[in-house]
Each structure stands twice: as C-alpha cells, then as structure tokens.
Amino acid sequence: MTQSTLKDSVGIVQPQCIHFDEALTLRSGKVIDSYDLMIECYGELNADKSNAILICHALSGDHHAAGFHSVDGVQDEKPGWWDNCIGPGKAIDSNNFFIVSLNNLGGCAGSTGPTSINPANGKPFGPDFPIVTVRDWVNSQARLADYLGIEQWAAIVGGSLGGMQVVRWAISYPERLRHAIVIAAAPKLSAQNIAFNEVARQSITSDPDFHQGRYYEHNTYPKKGLTLARMIGHITYLSDSSMRDKFGKDSLTGKNFGRDLSTGKLNFGFDVDFQVESYLQYKGESFSGNFDANSYLLITKTLDYFDPAVDYDGDLGKAFLQGNCKFLVVSFSSDWRFPPERSREIVNTLLKANRQVSYLEIESDGGHDAFLLPVPRYLEGLSAYLSVVANESATSREQDDHAS
Amino acid sequence: MRADVSIIKDWIEPQSRVLDLGCGDGSFLTLLKQEKNIFDCGLDLDQENITKCLLAGINVIEQDLDKGLANFSDNSFDTVLLTQTLQAVQKPDVLVDEMLRIGKKCIITFPNFAYWRYRLYLISKGRMPVSTYIPFEWYNTPNIHFCTIKDFDSLCKEKSIKVLNRTVVDDKYQNSSLMNIDPNFFGINAIYHISR
Incomplete structure (x- = not known):
C-alpha cells in the first residue's frame, strides 16, 4: 500500500469542536445535558447545500478520516483512517463533495465521552458515562447536520459499525439522506460477534489496573486488558489468508501457513516464537496507548445493542418502508466478522421493502479490514456510484440557478 | 437501440417495476427508465457490467442466477426479463418457474437451436454448430441448455404457462413471412411474453 502524500490527500486539516447545549435523551432513558462533537470537514459545501456527505466511523475510528494534521506530520504521521477513499479524485471525491466526519459520543478523540469531565463532580465520567446506542449517535449526528445547515445529506457512508449508523439514519431520518452506503456491515450482531466482544470486555474489566473503570483517579489504565481486547479484535478483522501472506514472507515455498518465526528458531518457552505473536502484541499495545478502555467497553456494547428491527416486531423490512433513499451495500468475500451473507440479509430486506438497492460482493483477502484497504474493484464501484450522486447534486444546483 | 429492445419495450407498462436478470451494462433498463419511467432492478455477475x-x-x-432467486418476493415485479440467457443457466425450467413467481409477466428471449442453418451444419459437418451469432466451441460455450421454439412451447404447455405473445425474428431481430410459416425452422431468435 502506498502512503498518501500531501498532494493526493485533502492536505492539512483542522479538527473543530462543536458544542451542543440542548440535552440529548438517550435510548436508555438517561440524559446528556450538553456535549461536544469533534469534527473534520473536507471539500466545499455548495450554495444549496446539496453535496454533503457524512462519514460514520467504526469501533476505533474518529473524526480524522482523511488528510494530515500538520505539515511536519506528513513525514511520520499516518493520514486519516479512510484516506484511501476520501480525497481529491478519490472514490469519495473532495472536489465534488463537502465531506463531514465526526468522533461519536462516548469516543475518546475529543467528543464527550468517558474521559470528559463530569460537571456534577468535576471528575472524569469513567464508568458513569451512559451507554450510547447507534440510535443515540444518529440523533446527535442529526443535530450536527442542523448546526451545519444541512437539511439532507447527498449520502451517508460507513463501514462496519459505521454502516450500522447509515442503516439507522435511513430508518430514523428517512427524508434526510438521498443515498445510504453500507459497507461490510450486518443488520445486527450474531452470537459469535457478541461473544468476541464479551471476551474483549472481560479482558479489560479483569485487569487489576481497571479499578471498576475509575483508573484515571489511580493514575493508571488497564493496559494489559485493553491490549488483549484489541488483539482478539484484530484477529477478527483479518482473514486466514491475509495472515498467511503477512507472516509467511520468509517461507520459500509459501506453504508454512504464515508460521514464520520471529528469531529464526524455536525458543522452547512461552515467549514469542512466531511473527504473528509479536505483531499482535505490538498492535494491541500501541492501540492501548491511544484508546480509552471505558470507550472500548462502551462502543462494544453499542455494537451488541444494534438491532433496528426491535421497534418493528423484529421485521427489519417494516423499518425500511419509510423513505426513498437509494442504497449501495458492499461486502467482502473473506470478511468473517460480517460476512457477505450478513450484507445480503440487508439487501434482501430492502428488496422485500421495494427499496432501490445495489449490491457489490468484492473478492478480497483483506478480511473485515478490506473496507479500509485500496481494493481496486471496491474503490471503482464506490467511485462509480458516487459519480451519479455528484451529478444529482450538480443538477439540483443548476435547477436552482434557473429558478432564481 | 438493439432491435430486440424495440420489440420488448412495447410490452412494458410505464411506471411499472422491471427486474432484468442478466442485465449486462444496464442499457436496456436505462432506456426503459428514460422512456417509461420504470422502477429498475438488474442482476448480473460480470464486474465490468456492474460498474457500468x-x-x-x-x-x-x-447475484448468480444459478443460486436461485429466493430473495425476491412473490409478485414483487410487473415484468421479469431474461434476454439471451435461458440457455446459459443450470436449471432453465426452475428459473422460468421462479420468474413467474416473482413477476406478473415475464419476457424471455433465446436463440432457436432448430434454425435450419444449425440443422444443416450438424447434418453436413457432423459437428456442433458454430456461427457468428453463437461463436463458441462446444467446450467453452456458456450455453449449456439449448432449446428450440417447439421445446419451449411444450415446456409452456407442460407448466400451464400462458403465452401472451410470441415473436420470432432473425439475427437482426427482423421478422419475415417465412418465419411466420415455420418459426421453428426459419427463426433465429424467439421472444416470448408469458404469464401464469
């Protein structure tokens, strides 16, 4: 993969913090009196505000979806998490669209969440921060749209948990989007998905440094638990074959199943023998230094609770009867976290509800993470679909010009 | 405009729902959208076609037609189209049943394998016919279930399928008096409009 440069990216971007004073009642019944959302914007909003695209992030994402935070950073800093897709001339083209990306409530990248100070006691919320659901996120995103003066998004796009937010938008605010792009998602989590999340949560809460979630007050954090949680999560993001490729480079035959050794020989002990072990530990540890454990706990619950059919007697088709936005659903062949069958469930439900839907099943070894990777056919399909969306925005502008 | 398209499009009602199985690059659905303001849905497997x-x-x-159409509800489309694809699917009879379950009416076009030149080819050369219209060898052809107009008529009879309209044409989708006299001998392409 080639790293994005300043030239082919949206360039240097400046995050903004937007404060909302209106209380937000959550699905749980709890209320957040006021909150901040961190956002980034790329491209320019057109005169009739018809070219706005909202990007919804997945479990560990945030508002920094594209570009770089500083000129110096271009050398050593990674670009935003979806820089493969967002930028000038890219699939989500910042020359055509005004692209908004945010950090969701309960996150830990600047929006109000467990690390924020609870005004009631002057201490970080920690475990007292209420569980937020996808529906609550979408309600807060709708307020962000109001703030930005965007009545209707040209498209809302998201992968994984981000795709679930897109589905929720189409149900909660059917008139406020023209296109719903749902990538590598599922209509709800399976027992297996929830099981993996539970292992992640247990590893965090059983870390002695967790202190019932009040670890900030003890000047520590559950590093081991969060590392372990991320390690298990990371395995579910990759595929068997992508792991073989990644850890099978030393093998001349290519048939050692990715079992390349770390030091070239077996240690006959319980330390690292294979490259995959040190890789996972490295990934887990670096994540644990950049992410808040309470946020991780909370967002895995957000995932587990996602089930938009719950208000419709378990019939998701009924949920889709309102509205007329078009859908693009995309899945990846080697994704075993949310495999193609789960995306086809969404497609089939939309068909039964007589909705307009396109579906792509992309051949890729990238596993669940393929949605973040520059898979050529995926980018081509997304780009083709969005070129039509861009033309609609341009046409509506022309019509307005004629009217005025 | 493809000649078969100009025949078929007259059978499609404005504002109706059309499902095109094997929709190719979507040009027919595009035309129907422009001229008849239909609700369009196409199925295909070819990546380039899908992008187009x-x-x-x-x-x-x-979606692969050979894996079935169970994801489509009964009577959910006004017209289900299958153009020049019937002979390439694994279970043509099952597909026809499925089309009639999903669509109120169906349009099916296929090459007539009883066309006299194909018969002559097989008799004189003793080999499977290869023409400019069907340019494949027996081993690499996507066409695995050839049928004739008579065969399809008998399938319709067997399944009590109503034939609303049948047009037999040549490779340029033109009709001629010879084709009307003996469609199964002189026709190259058959176009059927059917319902339950």
Whole structure:
C-alpha cells in the first residue's frame, strides 16, 4: 500500500469542536445535558447545500478520516483512517463533495465521552458515562447536520459499525439522506460477534489496573486488558489468508501457513516464537496507548445493542418502508466478522421493502479490514456510484440557478 | 437501440417495476427508465457490467442466477426479463418457474437451436454448430441448455404457462413471412411474453 502524500490527500486539516447545549435523551432513558462533537470537514459545501456527505466511523475510528494534521506530520504521521477513499479524485471525491466526519459520543478523540469531565463532580465520567446506542449517535449526528445547515445529506457512508449508523439514519431520518452506503456491515450482531466482544470486555474489566473503570483517579489504565481486547479484535478483522501472506514472507515455498518465526528458531518457552505473536502484541499495545478502555467497553456494547428491527416486531423490512433513499451495500468475500451473507440479509430486506438497492460482493483477502484497504474493484464501484450522486447534486444546483 | 429492445419495450407498462436478470451494462433498463419511467432492478455477475450499471445510476445486484432467486418476493415485479440467457443457466425450467413467481409477466428471449442453418451444419459437418451469432466451441460455450421454439412451447404447455405473445425474428431481430410459416425452422431468435 502506498502512503498518501500531501498532494493526493485533502492536505492539512483542522479538527473543530462543536458544542451542543440542548440535552440529548438517550435510548436508555438517561440524559446528556450538553456535549461536544469533534469534527473534520473536507471539500466545499455548495450554495444549496446539496453535496454533503457524512462519514460514520467504526469501533476505533474518529473524526480524522482523511488528510494530515500538520505539515511536519506528513513525514511520520499516518493520514486519516479512510484516506484511501476520501480525497481529491478519490472514490469519495473532495472536489465534488463537502465531506463531514465526526468522533461519536462516548469516543475518546475529543467528543464527550468517558474521559470528559463530569460537571456534577468535576471528575472524569469513567464508568458513569451512559451507554450510547447507534440510535443515540444518529440523533446527535442529526443535530450536527442542523448546526451545519444541512437539511439532507447527498449520502451517508460507513463501514462496519459505521454502516450500522447509515442503516439507522435511513430508518430514523428517512427524508434526510438521498443515498445510504453500507459497507461490510450486518443488520445486527450474531452470537459469535457478541461473544468476541464479551471476551474483549472481560479482558479489560479483569485487569487489576481497571479499578471498576475509575483508573484515571489511580493514575493508571488497564493496559494489559485493553491490549488483549484489541488483539482478539484484530484477529477478527483479518482473514486466514491475509495472515498467511503477512507472516509467511520468509517461507520459500509459501506453504508454512504464515508460521514464520520471529528469531529464526524455536525458543522452547512461552515467549514469542512466531511473527504473528509479536505483531499482535505490538498492535494491541500501541492501540492501548491511544484508546480509552471505558470507550472500548462502551462502543462494544453499542455494537451488541444494534438491532433496528426491535421497534418493528423484529421485521427489519417494516423499518425500511419509510423513505426513498437509494442504497449501495458492499461486502467482502473473506470478511468473517460480517460476512457477505450478513450484507445480503440487508439487501434482501430492502428488496422485500421495494427499496432501490445495489449490491457489490468484492473478492478480497483483506478480511473485515478490506473496507479500509485500496481494493481496486471496491474503490471503482464506490467511485462509480458516487459519480451519479455528484451529478444529482450538480443538477439540483443548476435547477436552482434557473429558478432564481 | 438493439432491435430486440424495440420489440420488448412495447410490452412494458410505464411506471411499472422491471427486474432484468442478466442485465449486462444496464442499457436496456436505462432506456426503459428514460422512456417509461420504470422502477429498475438488474442482476448480473460480470464486474465490468456492474460498474457500468452503477455509472448509469441503475440499481444492480451482484447475484448468480444459478443460486436461485429466493430473495425476491412473490409478485414483487410487473415484468421479469431474461434476454439471451435461458440457455446459459443450470436449471432453465426452475428459473422460468421462479420468474413467474416473482413477476406478473415475464419476457424471455433465446436463440432457436432448430434454425435450419444449425440443422444443416450438424447434418453436413457432423459437428456442433458454430456461427457468428453463437461463436463458441462446444467446450467453452456458456450455453449449456439449448432449446428450440417447439421445446419451449411444450415446456409452456407442460407448466400451464400462458403465452401472451410470441415473436420470432432473425439475427437482426427482423421478422419475415417465412418465419411466420415455420418459426421453428426459419427463426433465429424467439421472444416470448408469458404469464401464469
């Protein structure tokens, strides 16, 4: 993969913090009196505000979806998490669209969440921060749209948990989007998905440094638990074959199943023998230094609770009867976290509800993470679909010009 | 405009729902959208075709016809189309049943394998016919279930399928008096409009 440069990216971007004073009642019944959302914007909003695209992030994402935070950073800093897709001339083209990306409530990248100070006691919320659901996120995103003066998004796009937010938008605010792009998602989590999340949560809460979630007050954090949680999560993001490729480079035959050794020989002990072990530990540890454990706990619950059919007697088709936005659903062949069958469930439900839907099943070894990777056919399909969306925005502008 | 398209499009009602199985690059659905303001849905497997459909703003679903159409509800479309694909599927009879379950009416076009030149080819050369119209060898042809107009008529009879309209044409989709006299001998392509 080639790293994005300043030239082919949206360039240097400046995050903004937007404060909302209106209380937000959550699905749980709890209320957040006021909150901040961190956002980034790329491209320019057109005169009739018809070219706005909202990007919804997945479990560990945030508002920094594209570009770089500083000129110096271009050398050593990674670009935003979806820089493969967002930028000038890219699939989500910042020359055509005004692209908004945010950090969701309960996150830990600047929006109000467990690390924020609870005004009631002057201490970080920690475990007292209420569980937020996808529906609550979408309600807060709708307020962000109001703030930005965007009545209707040209498209809302998201992968994984981000795709679930897109589905929720189409149900909660059917008139406020023209296109719903749902990538590598599922209509709800399976027992297996929830099981993996539970292992992640247990590893965090059983870390002695967790202190019932009040670890900030003890000047520590559950590093081991969060590392372990991320390690298990990371395995579910990759595929068997992508792991073989990644850890099978030393093998001349290519048939050692990715079992390349770390030091070239077996240690006959319980330390690292294979490259995959040190890789996972490295990934887990670096994540644990950049992410808040309470946020991780909370967002895995957000995932587990996602089930938009719950208000419709378990019939998701009924949920889709309102509205007329078009859908693009995309899945990846080697994704075993949310495999193609789960995306086809969404497609089939939309068909039964007589909705307009396109579906792509992309051949890729990238596993669940393929949605973040520059898979050529995926980018081509997304780009083709969005070129039509861009033309609609341009046409509506022309019509307005004629009217005025 | 493809000649078969100009015949078929007259059978499609404005504002109706059309499902095109094997929709190719979506050009027929695009035309129907422009001229008849239909609700479009296409199925295809070819990646280039799917991208072309997306570029044209056609709703396209990547789906293998041979894996069935169970994901489509009964009577959910006004017309289900299958153009020049019947002979390439694994279970043509099952597909026809499925089309009639999903669509109120169906349009099916296929090459007539009883066309006199194909018969002559087989008799004189003793080999499977290869023509400019069907340019494949027996081992690499996507066409695995050839049928004739008589065969399809008997399938319709067997399944009590109503034939609303049948047009037999040549490779340029033109009709001639010879084809009307003996469609199964002189016709190259058959176009059927059927319902339950």
